[in-house]
Amino acid sequence: MSRISFQSCRLYCIIDRGILAGRDPVQVAAAAILGGADCIQWRDKTGSDRIFLEVARRLRELTRRLHTIFVVNDRVAAALLSQADAVHLGQEDLPVKEVRSLVGEQMLIGRSTHSLTQAQAAEREGADYIGVGPVFPTPTKPDTPVVGVDLIRQVKPAIQIPWIAIGGIDLQTLPLVLSAGATRVAVVRAVTGASDPEAAARSLKKRMG
Numbered sequence: 175m176s177r178i179s180f181q182s183c184r185l186y187c188i189i190d191r192g193i194l195a196g197r198d199p200v201q202v203a204a205a206a207i208l209g210g211a212d213c214i215q216w217r218d219k220t221g222s223d224r225i226f227l228e229v230a231r232r233l234r235e236l237t238r239r240l241h242t243i244f245v246v247n248d249r250v251a252a253a254l255l256s257q258a259d260a261v262h263l264g265q266e267d268l269p270v271k272e273v274r275s276l277v278g279e280q281m282l283i284g285r286s287t288h289s290l291t292q293a294q295a296a297e298r299e300g301a302d303y304i305g306v307g308p309v310f311p312t313p314t315k316p317d318t319p320v321v322g323v324d325l326i327r328q329v330k331p332a333i334q335i336p337w338i339a340i341g342g343i344d345l346q347t348l349p350l351v352l353s354a355g356a357t358r359v360a361v362v363r364a365v366t367g368a369s370d371p372e373a374a375a376r377s378l379k380k381r382m383g
Contacts, residue, residue, distance in 0.1 A: 177280050178243055178259045180213070180303045180336035185379050186360040187211040188247070189233070190314060191218035193367045200232045202371050207240050209375025211365070215262060217247035230256035245284065250276055260284055260302070265292065270299040286340075288321055290328045297335050304333070305360060308341020309351060314362050315341060323354035330355040348381050 187206040189199045203214045216233050218226050230246055234256045237244035245260040246253035250273055253261035260282035263273065270283050277283065282302040287293040296304045306329050308315050309322060318341075326339055339351050340360035351359055361378065368374035 178282065180243070180282070180338075180358070183212040183243060183336070183338075184358050184382055185211050185375065186213040186215065186338050186340075186358060187365045187375060188215045188217050188360060188362045189366050190362050191221055192314070193363055195367075199229050200236055202366055203233055204236055204240070205370075205372035206365050206375045207237070207242050209365075209372040210379030211242065211375050213243040213245060215245040215247055215360075219248075223249065223252065227252045227255055230258065234258060245282075253277065253281065262286070262305070270296065270301050274300060288318060288325075290325065290332060293329050293333050293337065297333055301335065303336040303338065305340045306337050306356075307339060307360075309339050310342025310347050312342040312362070323350055326351065326354040326356050345377055345381060348378060352382065 189203050194202060214233060214237055216230050226249060230252050234244050243259050245262050246256060246258040247262050248267055250261055254277060261277060262284040264286045270285060273283055284303045284305060285296040285301040286305045287296050293304055293306060306325055308318055308320055311320050329337055338358040338360045339356040343351055343359050343361050344364040365371050365374045
């Protein structure tokens with residue numbers, strides 16, 4: 175697998191088991207991609223490793239066929255076994271250096287960050303990209319303090335690696351994020367929780383210009 179890049183990624187869709195309402199994650203992901211998603215991340219905080227991996231492999235097959243970046247949330251072993259393009263780590267997960275020793279140089283490593291200090295630390299540690307947020311309140315991260323658009327303004331001139339604004343972003347809040355300087359956004363409920371994920375992704379991508 176050749177090393178992919180987040181430089182061209184603009185709409186990053188997280189497929190979260192918790193808000194799928196029983197729908198097939200692969201079907202939702204396919205709809206999101208048809209609507210313009212450049213990247214799909216698979217997240218399931220409660221499911222078994224076996225089921226998580228089964229879905230990850232199906233999503234890998236889909237994203238490879240549709241030439242879309244595929245990211246696995248948290249679970250390094252599943253990222254390796256499914257041949258994901260990237261693994262995304264939270265602040266409480268393993269250090270980037272340790273994960274790099276496991277996944278090698280081809281797989282990208284992302285890190286969630288909630289302050290400029292954390293963003294700078296992730297860049298120094300060798301993360302390939304970072305998530306910046308939560309910009310607005312979101313039920314998917316109820317215990318993480320909201321950082322607001324001010325953090326976007328701080329990160330933009332300070333961070334050289336690709337960064338993605340995340341947290342409570344939808345059609346209503348997207349203009350605020352873009353005007354603060356973000357060029358890449360990650361969404362969860364706005365697409366995965368939508369009744370029509372394809373139309374939702376298309377509307378977001380169109381609003382991004």
